[in-house]
Structures are given as C-alpha cells and as structure tokens.
Amino acid sequence: MTSSNQFFEKIQEINIDNVTKKYGSITAVQEVSLDIQGGELLILLGPSGCGKTTLLRMINRLVEIDEGTISINERDVQDFDPVLLRKNIGYVIQQIGLFPHMTVKENIGLVPKLEGWSEKKITGKVRELLELVSLPPDEFINRRPKQLSGGQQQRIGLARAMVMDSPLLLMDEPFGALDPILRKQLQEEFIGLKEKLQRTIIFVTHDIEEAFRLGDRIAILKDGQLIQLASKNELLVNPANDFIADIVDSNKKFRHLDNLTVQDIMLPLEEKYIFRTNQTVESAIKKMRQAEIEFGIVLEKHQYIGTIKLNQLYANPDKILSKLTSEVPVFQPDESVTVAMNVMKNANDFIGVIMENKPKGILLADELLTKLV
Amino acid sequence: MINYAIILNAVGEHLFLAYSALLVSIVIAVPLAVISLYNRYLASLLLVFANLIQAIPSFAVVAIVVPLLGIGFKPAIFAIILRIILPLFKNTFTGLRDVDFIYIDSARGIGLNQWEILRYIRFPHALPAIFAGIKFAAVIANSVAILTSLIGAGGLGELIFEGLTNFNIPKVLTGAIPAIIIAILLDISFSLIEKRITLKY
Amino acid sequence: MIAQVWKTQQLTIKTIEHLSMVFIALLIIIIIGVAIGIFLYNKKNLSDIVLNILNVIETIPELVLLVILMPFFGIGYKPTLIASILYSILPVARNTYVGLTQVDRQYLESARAMGLAEREILWNIRIPLALPMIAAGIRIAMVFTMGVVTLGGLIAAGGLGGPIQTGIHLYDRDIILVTGLWIGILAVLVDSIGNWIEKTLNRRYGYD
Numbered sequence: 001m002t003s004s005n006q007f008f009e010k011i012q013e014i015n016i017d018n019v020t021k022k023y024g025s026i027t028a029v030q031e032v033s034l035d036i037q038g039g040e041l042l043i044l045l046g047p048s049g050c051g052k053t054t055l056l057r058m059i060n061r062l063v064e065i066d067e068g069t070i071s072i073n074e075r076d077v078q079d080f081d082p083v084l085l086r087k088n089i090g091y092v093i094q095q096i097g098l099f100p101h102m103t104v105k106e107n108i109g110l111v112p113k114l115e116g117w118s119e120k121k122i123t124g125k126v127r128e129l130l131e132l133v134s135l136p137p138d139e140f141i142n143r144r145p146k147q148l149s150g151g152q153q154q155r156i157g158l159a160r161a162m163v164m165d166s167p168l169l170l171m172d173e174p175f176g177a178l179d180p181i182l183r184k185q186l187q188e189e190f191i192g193l194k195e196k197l198q199r200t201i202i203f204v205t206h207d208i209e210e211a212f213r214l215g216d217r218i219a220i221l222k223d224g225q226l227i228q229l230a231s232k233n234e235l236l237v238n239p240a241n242d243f244i245a246d247i248v249d250s251n252k253k254f255r256h257l258d259n260l261t262v263q264d265i266m267l268p269l270e271e272k273y274i275f276r277t278n279q280t281v282e283s284a285i286k287k288m289r290q291a292e293i294e295f296g297i298v299l300e301k302h303q304y305i306g307t308i309k310l311n312q313l314y315a316n317p318d319k320i321l322s323k324l325t326s327e328v329p330v331f332q333p334d335e336s337v338t339v340a341m342n343v344m345k346n347a348n349d350f351i352g353v354i355m356e357n358k359p360k361g362i363l364l365a366d367e368l369l370t371k372l373v
Numbered sequence: 374m375i376n377y378a379i380i381l382n383a384v385g386e387h388l389f390l391a392y393s394a395l396l397v398s399i400v401i402a403v404p405l406a407v408i409s410l411y412n413r414y415l416a417s418l419l420l421v422f423a424n425l426i427q428a429i430p431s432f433a434v435v436a437i438v439v440p441l442l443g444i445g446f447k448p449a450i451f452a453i454i455l456r457i458i459l460p461l462f463k464n465t466f467t468g469l470r471d472v473d474f475i476y477i478d479s480a481r482g483i484g485l486n487q488w489e490i491l492r493y494i495r496f497p498h499a500l501p502a503i504f505a506g507i508k509f510a511a512v513i514a515n516s517v518a519i520l521t522s523l524i525g526a527g528g529l530g531e532l533i534f535e536g537l538t539n540f541n542i543p544k545v546l547t548g549a550i551p552a553i554i555i556a557i558l559l560d561i562s563f564s565l566i567e568k569r570i571t572l573k574y
Numbered sequence: 575m576i577a578q579v580w581k582t583q584q585l586t587i588k589t590i591e592h593l594s595m596v597f598i599a600l601l602i603i604i605i606i607g608v609a610i611g612i613f614l615y616n617k618k619n620l621s622d623i624v625l626n627i628l629n630v631i632e633t634i635p636e637l638v639l640l641v642i643l644m645p646f647f648g649i650g651y652k653p654t655l656i657a658s659i660l661y662s663i664l665p666v667a668r669n670t671y672v673g674l675t676q677v678d679r680q681y682l683e684s685a686r687a688m689g690l691a692e693r694e695i696l697w698n699i700r701i702p703l704a705l706p707m708i709a710a711g712i713r714i715a716m717v718f719t720m721g722v723v724t725l726g727g728l729i730a731a732g733g734l735g736g737p738i739q740t741g742i743h744l745y746d747r748d749i750i751l752v753t754g755l756w757i758g759i760l761a762v763l764v765d766s767i768g769n770w771i772e773k774t775l776n777r778r779y780g781y782d
Contacts, residue, residue, distance in 0.1 A: 062687060087689030097684030100781035101702045110698065111688055146781075160688070170687075428717050428765035429758045430724040431636075436738045437754040440747040516635035520725075523742055533641055537729070542645055549638045556633045 007080065007088045011038040011167045011200040012073045014059070019068035021054055028054040030224040031068070038167075041194060041201040043215035045208065051224040052204045056170050059202065060089045072168070087111060090161030090169040094176040096153045098145040098160070104130070105141045108160045115164075129159035132196070134189060134311050150292045151182045151310075162197070169201045175210070180267065181295045181351070184364050185309065187213050188350055212367035220244055262340045263333040265369075266354050266361035273297050273362070277305055277322040281313050284321060288313070295351070298325050302358035307351065330355050331363060341369050380532070384551050387528035390446070391518040394453035395511055402458050403503075406465035407491065416466065423459035431456055431513070435520045449526030453517045457510040464506025468499030504570055508563045515559060519552060579752040583737040589760070592733035595651060595723045596716075596764070599658040603715050607663045608708060611670020615700070616692075621671055628664040636661060636722050640729065654726030654733075661722055662715035669711025673704025678781070706776040713768030720761050734760075 014036040021029040029051040036042050044052040057063040059070055061082040070077045077085060098107050106113075108129060109122040117125075127137040133155040145153055154174055161169060175183045187210060194201065194214075205211055211218050212232050219229040228240035239245040272291040275284055277300045288294060294310035298321050306325025316324055329343050329352040344352055344365045352363040409416035426434075435452045442448035472495050480490045496503075522530030532548030535541070579585070614621035631639070639661060643653035677700050685695045727735015734757050741749030 060687060062683070083689050083691045085689070086687055089689075091684075091687035093680065093683065093687070095680040097680040099681055099684070099699060099703075101779045111690070114690070114694055114698075424765075425762055428720070428761045430721040430761060432721070432724045432727075432735060432738060433754045433757040433761070436742055436750050437758075439742060439745070440750050444745075512633050515633075516637070519635045519637050523739075530637070533637065537641070545641055545644070549641050552638045553634055553642075556635065556638075557630060560630060560633045 007085070008073050008167055011036075013038055014168075014200070014202075015069075015071045015074075016055070016059075017069045017071070019055070019058060019065055019070060021051075021058060021063060021066050027224050029058070032221070032224070032226045033068075034219055034226060034229050036200065036202060038200050039198060040216040041203060041214060043211040043218040044202065044204045044221060045211045045218050046206065046221035048206060049223075050221040052206075052221050053172055055221070056172055056202060056204050059168075060086050060091060060170060062086075087115075087164060088166050088168070090164070090166045092154075092157050092161045092169070092171045092174045094173040096150075096157040096174075096177075098148075098153055098156055100145050103142050103144055104148075104156055107145070107156060108163050110160075111164055125163060126159075129162060132162075132193065133159050136314055139314060149289045149294075150178050151186060151294050154178065154186065158193075167199055169197075169199050171201065171203045173205055174203075176205075176207075179291075179293045181273070181362065181364070182293055183210075184350055185294055190214065209367055260337040261333065262331045262335045262337060262354055262363055263361070265337060265366065266333075266363050268361050269297065269359050274299060274359075275308065275321055276300070277320070279321050281317050281319060281321065281324070284308070285310070285313050297353060297359055297362075298322065299359065304330070304353060304355055304359045307353070328352055329363075332356065333360060337369060341365070380547055380551060383527065383529045383532055383548065384555070386526070387518050387530070387552075388555070390449060390521065390526055390528055391453065391511075391514040394450045394518075395457065395507075395514045397450070398454050398458040398461050398510060398514075399507065401454075402461040403465055405462050406469060409462075409466050410469055410491075411487075419459070419462060420466075423463045426455075426459055431517050431520055435517065435524060439524055444525040446526050449518075449521035449524060452521055452524075453514050456517050457513050460513070461506050461510045464509065465499070465503050468502025468506070469495045471502075472498040500570055501567075504567060508567070511559060511563065512556070515552075515556060575748050576752050579748050583740065583749060583753065585734070585737065585753065585756065588732065588734050588737060589756075592723055592735075593760075595655060595658075595726065595731070595733055596719050599655055599662070599719050599723065600712075600716060602655075603659050603662045603666055603719065604712055606659070607666025607711070607715070608670050610663070610667040611674060611708070612696070612701070614667070614671050615674040615696070625664070625668055625671065628667060631660055632664050637725055637728075640722065640725055644729065649729045649731070651726065651731045653729065654723060654731040657726075658719045658722040662718040665711040665714035665718070666708070667711075669707045669714075670704065673707030674700045676707075677703050702779050703781070705779045706772065709768075709772040709775045713765065713772050716764050716768045717761070720757075720764055724757060 016032060016034050016036075018031050018033050019029060020027065020031055032051070032055060044056060046052050054063055058065050059077065061077060065078075099110075102110070105123065105126050108126045109117075112122045112125065123141075126141060130137040130140055135152060135155055140148075140152070140156075145156075148156065157174065175186050178186065191214060203214060215232065217229060217231050218235060220227045220235075222243060228235065228244055230238070235244065272287075272293060273296050275287070275296045275298045277298055284296065288296065288310050296308045298305045298308055300322070305322060307328050308321060308324055308326070312324050312326075328349050329340075329347055331340050331343075331352055331354050333354055333356050340352065340363060344350065344363075350365040352365075353359055354361040354363055405419070409419060434456055435449075438448045438452040438455070442451055469491075476494050476498065477490060480494045485493065518526075518528055519530040519533065522528050522534055529548040529552050533545050533552075536544030536546075536548065610624070614624060636657070640653060640657045643656055647653040647656060674696070681699055681703070682695065685699050690698070723731070723733050724735045724738070727733050727737070728739055730736070734753060737749060737753040738757070740746075741753060
C-alpha cells in the first residue's frame, strides 16, 4: 500500500464554501459557508437533524459534497485521494467503534501497521498516546474493548484518532453516550489535552453546555443552515435571533439567576457514586467499571470525607480509599447559584458536593452560568 | 420406451410417502413445541436430541429402521418422520419462544390468559419461523422418501435403484428427472407462500 | 457380534475411506465456499443470483444429485466427491457472504474514517469478524458431507455406505445395527468438532 505523506504540516485555514448536500428531496445541508482558523476548536452545535454531522463528514469525504467546495489550506478536498485524505485527518464517533477483535495496541496501531511502521515504533507511539489520555500503558496496552468501560473506550478512540499526528481532528458527539459526571470529567481532561495538542479541532455536539465549555468559536446550525458563527461571549450578548437566544437561555437565565439556589440545579446523589472509607481500591475500581463511571464520593457513616477519581485509583492500587480523596467545594442546598458558581470558578473545580447533614447531591459547573455571574 | 404410467405411479407413491410423513410430523411436533414452552426440562431434552440426530446421515437412519420395523411402506414413513420431526419441533419451539417480550408483556397487561396469548400473539409472530421449519422439513422429507425405496417403499427411488443395478442410465433418469422437477416446484411454491406470509407481517 | 461384523465388513478400512473422502471434500468446500463468499461480498446483484442457484441445488434430493452426475463422472468416489462439494458449498458460501456484509456499521465507519481502503477493511475487519459465521456454515457443510459420502456407498465409492447397503440386501440385522450406529457415532463426533470450532471462534471474534 502506498504510504501517505503528511498532506498538511499545520492547518492554516479550512474554507467551507456554499456547501450543499441533498438526500432525495431532503436537504441535509444548505449552502453553508464558514471558515475555520488553524489551531482553533470550532463547535458545530444544533438540534438533531440540523446537518452538523453531515457537514462534518463532508470534510473527510465520508459524505460526498453535492454543491460547493471545501478546501484545506487552499487545496480542494476533492483533489485528494479520499483514503489518503482520511489518513491525515483524525476522526472520533459517538459509538466509538473500537474493533472488538483487536487489542488496544492493535486498534491504535492499525494504520501505522498498514503504513509499514516497525513493531518497536508502533509500541512506542501507543504507549505515548495511552499516557496522553491518562491510561496507564502497562495496564491497558493488551486489553480488549470488551474489558474496557465506556469512558476508557472513548479515550482509546481518541488516542487512535491521534496516532498519525494529523493536524486536524474531527469529533462527532464523542462524549454523548456517557454518564453525565463522566462526560464532565472527560471534557475537563480534553481541555487540558487541547492545550497540549495544538491541533485544529472540529467538534459536533447538541449539548450547549459542552459547546460553551470546550469551544473557541461556536457555529449554530438549524435545518441544514448556518444561523450564527461567533465566540461564546458574542453569542450571549448578541444572539442573532430568538432561536439562538433561546438556546443560550440568556434571557431566562438573567431573569431568574438571583432566585436560583444550588438545590435547583444539582444532580441527586445516586447510589453508584457512593463509596466507603473502608473499601479497598480494587473493589472500588470494579464498582466504577460496572457502573461505567470514573468518579466517586467517599463517606464514613454519613460523613462526607472527599471525592475520588478512577485515575487516582489506578495509580495507587495498594492504598485505602480514605487516603486518596480530594477536597472539592461543599455547599448547602439553599446556597445561591451565583455564589456557588463564583466559588467553583475561583477554585477552578468543575464539581462540588451539596451537603445537608449528609451528602444530598452533586453540583456540576455550568459554563453558561459561570459566564453570566 | 418410457412408460409414463409407471413413472406417474412412482411419482404418486413418492408424494404420498413424503407428505403423509410431513403431515404426521407437523401434527406431533407443534403440540410438542407448545408443551415445551411450559416445561423447560422437556424443552432442553428435546433440543439436545434434535441437534444430535440431525447430524446423522439420512441413509443410516433409513437403514436402522429396518431391524426395528422391517421393510415396506410403514417403516419408510417412520424413517422420514424420525428425520424431520425434530427440526420441525425446534423451529416451531424457538419461533414461539422467541417472540419479543414486549408483546407478551402488554398482552398480559391487558388481561389475556396464557392460551389467548398463545393463540393471538405467539402463533402469528412465530409464523415465519414455523413456516421456515415446514419448508425445511418438506425438502428433507422429499430427499428421504427417495432413499426409502431401498427398504421397499416404492416411489421414484425404486426406478433409480433398478436403473442402478442394471447400469441402465436412462431408467435412472426416469426416476431422477421427475424428482428434480418436484424439488424445484417445491422450492418455488414455498417461496411464493413465504412471500404472502411475510407481506402480511 | 460387533467384532464379527467389524471383521466381515472390513469396517476399519471402510471408516478410513469414509473419513478421508469427507476430509478431502471439506477442504475443497471450505476453500471454494469462502472464496465465493469473499468474491461476492460487494456484488449484491450477482450474489443474489449465485446464492439462489446454490439454493436450488440444495433442494434436490442428495441421491438424485449423486445419480445425475454419473453419466459424466462414472461411479465411485469421483461423483461422490463432486456431489458433496456441490451440496455443501451453499452453507459455507452463504454464511461467508452474510458474515462479511453484516458487520456492525460502526466498525466499518471507523475503519473508513481512519483511512483504510476497501481491501484493507475486508482483510483486517470484515473477515476476522465474519469468522464465527463462517465456522457455523462449515459445521453445516460437515454434516451434509457426511451424509453424501454415506450415500456414495451405493455407487461403489467405498466408505461405510457399502456395508449398510449390504446389510439391507441381506436383511442382516446385525450388520445394519452395528454399521448404522457406528456411522451415527462418527457423525455426532464430526459435528461436535464443528461445534467446538464454532464456539472457539465465537469466543475470539464474536461480539454482540
């Protein structure tokens, strides 16, 4: 098989010019034009059926364009061989799609293998990527997908998309199928990664919170058309129409903000997140895996001791839980949201615990609200 | 000289043999399948047997019937039944059993009793599977019927065997060609019926 | 009784003849059947035609199939081998085809998006994931082939069909029972090997 050269060292610009895609009488994407700057994380946001996924998939030609052009660094994507083009673009989907008959290493290393890399080089790269996505290499390199939880699988999916060091990453609702707290954890990790990676990323989601948390700029689509493309602040302050204003809820949130208490927006504490101080790390890992979560609250009787994350458990298999906990902000149920958001912002934490004699719920930082306070 | 009378007679014997066996098998297998729905022990026993016996060559089955029942028409029907009853049972049973639980649950919810559920929910849904089982059994019955002439049951097989012993190829063909035609007609008619049934559901 | 029948009917040689015919037939069936399945996997119209033809062959009574080949191939092991192959190719080819085409879409999409060419997807993704289905088809072919080879005894192909026929002609209860039950045991053994292969491949390559 011909080896692919790196088509683009670094993305300068991606131009989507008047692109249309029809399926029979249904127009999935209608005359959409937008420009993506090299190095940015652009969000494609909208309700289901708005064409965001179709648009994404026209960039790596999984879907062929009917009208219009897409160019990367001023070269039309139609000029490239689609297979080689895709080797230069990373792609992550919601269902993850890790090949069930291959180990983690074989999954990540499939394209390198087909490109003729040496075994040594492949192993080195795989280990490097596993470290990058916070999975201890020795532990995970030979596992099979069915031995992994959803969050772990998605991390591997990301690693696999980055194996060829492609300067462009396309992500289609990658965190969509995960537990809400896990989703937040992965988003936080992803933000950290984004800094390290310095790549151009196009990210599709229908979750406004996610869009506001992760994106540099946000492109909002509806019924196949681009409604507005702007930065987060601009969207809040200057929504293009009522539809957008509704999405960002700016009016509503402004109006009720003073009255909102923490209790109104918290997640009730589910059994699966509760751990005891006398539990072993091993049993905790097992419990988290079964529940497909990576976060827990440690209690002693009903006293809140602290929080733990799966990564910490892997790193310290011999300790006991009470030694591994971290502190997070604690709130009373009737605390005002304004105050809570400020505390979280200053502490740079995305998670807080709500206590009333005993733990009642979990507070997840709301990017939108944080912006508004 | 091709004696059409003999051939027609043979065809008649063959069809009678195969299809009476099929009928008897259906009459036994279907109630058995229904009973097995409510009796796990019976079900697993029969399923294990079904899988085991399916592996045994038809020729051996036909032969083994001889020491037990002798030769002639009745042992031949018995051999065919032996061969087809278990696959028929298996297909009917799994068809009835594997009806989507949602339907059973809502039927129970509206207050249907077991018998009504069986009649109005399970059977209609199981029809494609049952039909596939019958088609399968018919093809095998057709095949085994040919073999049974070895044990004196008459039919098209007899023409074939007589031809074989005398190295009389044309005679062999007088038995073989009608058999092929019957097989093809069988396939076509079952496919047509299948289309009509699946259209309904 | 068993020992006597064994000796007079030379069951050892017959068993060896029988199993060798089955083995050789299976080898050819697997190679050709899987090849057909792979060839057809992306050609839907052609596959409909081919699989339909093979399906019709399946409905023809085995003995008739065997006998029809005689004018062309004489008697003995040749028409038996060819009849086994013709009869048993369908399950293998069809299962290969179905296994290759019905791989879960998310895996195919990931593979395409990673920049794998069709051919690379076929060999690295489709075929491994289709192995359990192919194994199931091969198991069915094993049972069919045992059957046809047994029939071969009627046209002097050797194998265990011969003694059975002798038993019927002589109306000898012992011969029929011993040989018949022996074939039964062998058949079940062959099928359980097929079962084992199927289960093993399912464990390694199966997914739900």
